[in-house]
Each structure stands twice: as C-alpha cells, then as structure tokens.
Amino acid sequence: MAAPPLRRLIGRIARWTAIALAASAALFFLTVWIGSSIPRNPGWREPGEGVEIMVQSNGVHTALVVPLVAPERDWRPVFPAGDVALSGLPYTHLAISWGEREVFLNTPTWSDLSPVTVLRIVGIGGEGLLHVEHYVRPAPSEDLRPLRLTHGEYARLVAAIDRVVPQGQRVGHPGYGAQDVFYETGGHYTVRNTCNQWTSNTLAAAGVKTGWWTPMAGGVMKWVPHLER
Template identity: 65%
Template sequence: MAAQAHLLLSQKLARTLKWLVAGLATVATLFLLTAWIGSAIPRNSDWAQPSTGVEIMVETNSVHTALVLPLVSDAKDWRSEFPASDVDAAHLPYTHVSISWGEREVFLNTPTWSDLSPMTALRIVGVGGEGLLHIAHYVRPAPSDDLRPMRITDEQYRQLVAEIERSIGRNPERKSYPGYNAQDVFYDAPGEYSVTNTCNQWTSNTLAAAGIKTGWWTPLAGGVMKWVPSLDNTET
C-alpha cells in the first residue's frame, strides 16, 4: 500500500509539474507575442531625421539599451550630474555619456546574464524591483550596429534632456555604486522596475517624450532598436 501511495503521489507531482511548465511556457509565449505587437506600433510616426541638429546614439547589448549623448553641448553639460570623478578612470578625455535605467538587483549583482538567478528573475516578473541608474563614460565612441547614431533637432535634444532629468530626479544625497569597469558607475534613481516598465521601455519612453519615432511597448531591446536607423540606412 505504501508503494502504491508513493507511486500515486509521484504521478500527481509529475502532472502538476507538467502543467506548471506548460503554464510558464504559455505566459512566456504571450509575453513575447505582445512585446512584438506592442513594439511594432509606432509613437511619433511622422518623425524623420533632420539634416542638422544633435547626434545622439542608441546602444544595445541585445538585452539592454542605453542612450549615448554628448557629454557637453549648448543644451546640457552632463558633468554636473555625472562627474568623471565618480569612476576609477577619471583622467580620460571623455566626450560622451551613456545613460540607462534598470533594476537594482540585476544591475548590481548580475554583471553577466549567466549570473541572473531564477529566483531573481521570478521576483522581477512577479513583483518588480527598485530602479537604478547606470552611467558609462566614453571617449569618441565609434558607431557600430550595436551603437547606432541618429540625428535629432536641437529642440528635440532639449526635450530629451528634460525628460531624462525628470526621470532621474534630483536627490542631493543619492548614493553611487561601483560599476562593471573603470569607466562606469551606478546611482540611486526613482522609479519601480516591472515587467511592463523595463529598462528598454525607459529608453523608448524617453525617446518618445522628445517626439522621436519609437515603439509603443518595448520591453525587449529588439523592440527599441528596430526603430533606430542602422548604419547603412539614415532614414527610419
């Protein structure tokens, strides 16, 4: 009888596990489908690159996206918010700053995606997490397929700057945290990360606020980059 009960229990657990896996697969499929549909719906659909203006860059590592901006321009000097003295290689002649927003635990404790634990991933999907700002300093970054330049008007750049300033807040007591290398750093930032408000959504929301064409819902990096002109195509 004990053996039969054990067999029945094992079969029940197997069925439960099977349904659980099937449910997770369904949720993942629905998420990817809605992400594909949402990112294909444009905001600011009539936008086109101007012939003159400010050149910015949109950066990706295929999972995460960032905005790469001139360190100093007529519209903004980012050195006040993001001083080079906050990074180890403070002596370099920086020309650009990479700005992105994401989830605190992932940013600080998962330097590579292989370090992301299943429990952290489930927590982010289920309940979200606190926001964190990632800043990297660059010296004359070279355009590539993962670092794509795009031109926007002076007014659009001012709007972009204003949106970034609003989203990062002004906390005189914000803390900084060591980055992944000698040229980057993390800062406290407002906002709650969730499956509907991801790092990539932050990028597209920031672009959209400046009137630049981008996808409506872009939880994945590809949904952002599909709207950024590739190197051999200067028009969107």
C-alpha cells in the same frame, strides 16, 4: 510507489502544466512583439542636421549615448568624471540608462542573474538605479547606432533624462569597470516598466518614433536605423 492511476494523474498534471507555461510564454512574446511594433510619434523623421546621439544595445539592455557637451546641456557638472575611477581621460560622451537595482549591482554577467531575483521582479518589481558610462569618441556600430535629433528634440530628451537624475546628496556605487558608475535614483522597476521601456519612453518624450511597449532590447532597436555600411 504510487499506484498506476496516481502516476497517470501526476503525468497528466505535469503535461498540462508544461503546456500552460509554454502557452503563457508564447502569449507574452506575442504581446511584446505587438506592443513594440505599434509606433509612438509615427510621423517623426530624422532631421538632416542637429544633435547626434546614439542608441546602444548589448542584446538585453539598452542605453542612450549623448554628447558630454552640447548647447542644450553640459553634463560635466551633472555626472562628473571624478565619480569614476579612470577620471583623467578626455571624455566626449555619456551612456545613460536606468534599470533594476539588484540586477545592476549584483549581476556583472547574465550568468550571475538569480532565478529568485527574476521571480521577484516578475512578481513585485524592484527599485530603480541609474547607470552612467563615460566614453571617449565612441565608434558607431550595429550595437551603437547613431540617431540625429533637432536641437528642440534633444532639449526634450535632456528634460526626460533629468527626471531620473538624482537631486541633492548623491549616493553612488562603483560600476563594472573604471569608466562607469551607478547612482541611486528611485523609480519602480516592473515587467511593464523595464530598462528598455525607459529608453523608448525617453526617446518618445523627445518626439522620436519608437514602440509603445518595449520590455526587450530588440523592441527598442527595431526603430533605430541600421548602421549604413
């Protein structure tokens, strides 16, 4: 049994460690809030007409939902429906997102996320992976908010997405269901360059008003107008 002075020392170390961890977490979330509240493209206003996209969130991860066919891009040759198990539906939209390879492929639910994977991402990061879901006339909701862009802005959004579209020989992986698929695309996923940061960076490249640093889904969605009821 440890002597009383040693037990007191161990107790003090444990308390100060807990305080340091709590302070670090508080500082991180404060930095996230500040970073996501500083706007890029602050003068942007949603146009009255143009191309309607959607910004999707499940509370943790965000994606961009784009029309399957528009004057600026026909996505059918890029992400063919034949790549998903349920290929015969009359698809109208794609949900496109970028994220960490291990998390995408091996965590079908968040309860499957390993603490070891989290520590690795925080420490050294991971490899990027592209996720594409095929939708038929998705209905707007609070978690799937419409956002209108001019045709020029949408062309810039397409160009930004193109930067993560795999070139040449495709390497794909089955998705979570019958209507989605993963593609090897590369890129380095880090705490500073997360899936949600990719979403806001892509919107910013189009000229849309969004936050500077948005590692969390809420930092992206706070800039997307709520669904009118």
